[in-house]
Amino acid sequence: MNIPTNLKYTRGDEWIKVDxxxxxxxxxxxxxxxxxxxxxxxxxxxAGESVSKNAIIATLESVKAAxxxxxxxxxxxxxxxxxxxxxFESFNSDPYGEAWILKIEMTDPSEVDELMDAAAYEKYIxxxxx
Numbered sequence: 298m299n300i301p302t303n304l305k306y307t308r309g310d311e312w313i314k315v316d317x318x319x320x321x322x323x324x325x326x327x328x329x330x331x332x333x334x335x336x337x338x339x340x341x342x343x344a345g346e347s348v349s350k351n352a353i354i355a356t357l358e359s360v361k362a363a364x365x366x367x368x369x370x371x372x373x374x375x376x377x378x379x380x381x382x383x384x385f386e387s388f389n390s391d392p393y394g395e396a397w398i399l400k401i402e403m404t405d406p407s408e409v410d411e412l413m414d415a416a417a418y419e420k421y422i423x424x425x426x427x
Contacts, residue, residue: 298422299326301393305409306418307369312393315409320370323397324357324388327422332359335385340399341365346374348401350408355398357388370408372401 304312310328314321329335337358342348348368355366377399381387387396403409413421 298330298419299393300415300419302415304393305369305412305414306421307367307412308421309367309369311366311369313369313409313412314397315403315406318403318406319375320372320401320403320409321397322354322366322368322399322401324364324366324392325418326392328364329388329392329396332357332361332364333389334360335388336360338381338385338388340377340382342374342377342399344374344377347404348372348374350405366398368401369412370401370403371405372403374399375402376400 304314306312310325312323312325335357339356341356342354350371351367353365354368357364378397381396
């Protein structure tokens, strides 16, 4: 399982990469593995929209289940990865690269401090799998 150490993680299996005041958000390798083949993706927000922490920003559907993606931070959506609406396979092949979902200009960067680092996220996965 790929859990990059330069990212932060949520209990909802989202990852966040912080660059200054901009946060890039996606789903983890664990999440895509649990969902298996992604067959549908839809944004629930638009660029320029303000979102609050834990707001639903996208929906994914796979052959196994549907899942909402939430934002781990508050701010203004600055960019959507529009390619994902047609290249669903990116979630399965490159969840930390090509399959980033959106970017947010954070209004409260301290929210990142509440998220898990790679070691804590790995332990969280192990606890869930029993």
